[in-house]
Amino acid sequence: GAGVSQSPSNKVTEKGKDVELRCDPISGHTALYWYRQSLGQGLEFLIYFQGNSAPDKSGLPSDRFSAERTGGSVSTLTIQRTQQEDSAVYLCASSLPGEGPEQYFGPGTRLTVT
Amino acid sequence: DQQVKQNSPSLSVQEGRISILNCDYTNSMFDYFLWYKKYPAEGPTFLISISSIKDKNEDGRFTVFLNKSAKHLSLHIVPSQPGDSAVYFCASQSYNTDKLIFGTGTRLQVFP
16 A cells, blocks of 8 residues: 655755745554754654644654644645754644554655755 | 664665564654655555554565564564665554654665
């Protein structure tokens, strides 16, 4: 079946602009996660959705970052007033709770803030 | 505060030999440990996991060992193949949170 998809695959934006990143999880997966990977670093957790609710937002680095999920499916991560330190690969993952700890990742969106 | 550490940034192994990738953790409350493989410009791919109540899990050429007293886990790949060349991340998960905490990765190169 189809895996996790993300769009766009690459995004270049000017400092101060807003960006929206999209994630389409595996069909039927109720849990959805956003992570980011900065250059030379491991993956850093941002936010977790169960259905349309976000019980864990602890990884969002500032109030410029927000995310929503609608219909228990597609999620959008929004970064307002982008800064150069926001440059990273943003990865989305989904899972089906109760079927093991593994999360399935999309290909990521590479964000470059100039 | 880095809860999951991969102290070797890179490893080079000859084809057919064993690759051993290591990971250390600090939080004894982790329930599961996972290994992911990542190729450039792709998302991480799940490889194998182990529950904290076990000390070994095997899946084909991949075996993960867990030493809870040392807070250490390792991934063994036998025999190593050139297609195994990638960055390998270990990750941990606590029972009360679904988020994964990742190490910084080890780049494995398997040469002929």
